[in-house]
Amino acid sequence: MNDISHAEFRRRRVRRLKRIIVTAFFIFMTIPLALAIWLGCRLYTTSNELAEITAQYMVQLSITDELNDTLDERSAEADELKDKLNEAYDRMAEMEADNEGSDVQDVRDIGDFKDDGIRHVYLTFDDGPSIYTGKILDILDKYGVKATFFVTGEEAETNPERYRAIVERGHSIGMHSFTHVYSDVYKNKDNFIKDFNKIRDYISETTGVTPEIYRFPGGSSNTVSATDMDELCDYLTDEGIVYFDWNISSGDASHYPLSADRIKRNCLKNVANFDNAVILMHDVSTKGTTVEALPGIIEGILDMEDTEILPITKDTVPIQHRKSKEIE
Numbered sequence: 001m002n003d004i005s006h007a008e009f010r011r012r013r014v015r016r017l018k019r020i021i022v023t024a025f026f027i028f029m030t031i032p033l034a035l036a037i038w039l040g041c042r043l044y045t046t047s048n049e050l051a052e053i054t055a056q057y058m059v060q061l062s063i064t065d066e067l068n069d070t071l072d073e074r075s076a077e078a079d080e081l082k083d084k085l086n087e088a089y090d091r092m093a094e095m096e097a098d099n100e101g102s103d104v105q106d107v108r109d110i111g112d113f114k115d116d117g118i119r120h121v122y123l124t125f126d127d128g129p130s131i132y133t134g135k136i137l138d139i140l141d142k143y144g145v146k147a148t149f150f151v152t153g154e155e156a157e158t159n160p161e162r163y164r165a166i167v168e169r170g171h172s173i174g175m176h177s178f179t180h181v182y183s184d185v186y187k188n189k190d191n192f193i194k195d196f197n198k199i200r201d202y203i204s205e206t207t208g209v210t211p212e213i214y215r216f217p218g219g220s221s222n223t224v225s226a227t228d229m230d231e232l233c234d235y236l237t238d239e240g241i242v243y244f245d246w247n248i249s250s251g252d253a254s255h256y257p258l259s260a261d262r263i264k265r266n267c268l269k270n271v272a273n274f275d276n277a278v279i280l281m282h283d284v285s286t287k288g289t290t291v292e293a294l295p296g297i298i299e300g301i302l303d304m305e306d307t308e309i310l311p312i313t314k315d316t317v318p319i320q321h322r323k324s325k326e327i328e
């Protein structure tokens with residue numbers, strides 16, 4: 001009995017061991033296999049996704065290429081248009097300058113006052129001071145000539161030293177309104193007087209010189225003033241102020257930028273027609289070509305016989321587009 005149960009016990013143990021071995025074998029075979037299948041599937045889908053992304057990328061790339069081409073074409077077209085526009089500007093500026101030239105013919109009779117047989121030329125700079133004032137002063141110093149600056153109050157707050165430099169370096173300083181805003185300065189006589197006092201006081205306090213000469217914004221012949229210009233001229237005369245217009249325009253106020261060469265030609269072509277030539281130029285941050293033209297203008301004038309360059313004073317022969325009444 002004992003022997004039987006012992007043999008039975010061993011058989012069972014062997015069967016159990018077999019089951020354990022088979023199960024273990026099954027587990028160790030199945031898990032890697034399942035893992036391999038799973039990885040295989042992942043690889044398949046990932047490579048599909050990758051292929052899709054690559055295809056999309058290629059499409060984007062070709063679109064980008066196309067866009068770049070279009071962009072290149074457009075910017076070439078834009079460059080061409082810019083060139084054409086600049087050409088048109090040049091032509092318009094030239095036409096404008098030529099028109100101003102014909103205006104000069106109309107005012108040829110003013111400035112014809114021969115006294116000492118010497119032609120007097122007055123270089124005047126409006127609307128300053130500006131970033132160019134220093135450069136203009138250096139050029140004037142280089143040639144040893146004095147000019148006239150009709151200043152506004154625009155730089156008053158930030159650059160008072162520019163007003164002082166004009167006076168300290170021996171040039172004339174005149175008024176050209178404080179604000180230079182036509183609608184404000186010319187709104188009515190009271191506004192004009194207020195603005196006039198403001199610029200006169202400012203120049204006087206800043207430079208120590210009380211100015212006695214004035215240039216109207218737009219000149220005394222401007223057609224934009226809402227106030228009768230005769231009234232304003234008379235007011236200045238009563239204040240002991242002489243106003244000055246010009247009989248030669250550099251044309252640098254043109255909306256279309258003029259070349260330095262064009263400005264020089266505009267200034268020089270009519271100087272010989274006057275015994276007293278007042279040349280209008282601008283001291284403004286956007287008028288770099290005026291500064292560029294200045295040495296050539298001065299040289300051209302100094303080359304003329306019996307001609308000198310002078311600063312405007314109260315006693316200078318007044319060049320006026322509109323006659324003022326006599327100062328008492």
Ligand SMILES: [Zn+2]
Pocket residue numbers: 126127176180217218
């Ligand atoms: Zn002006």
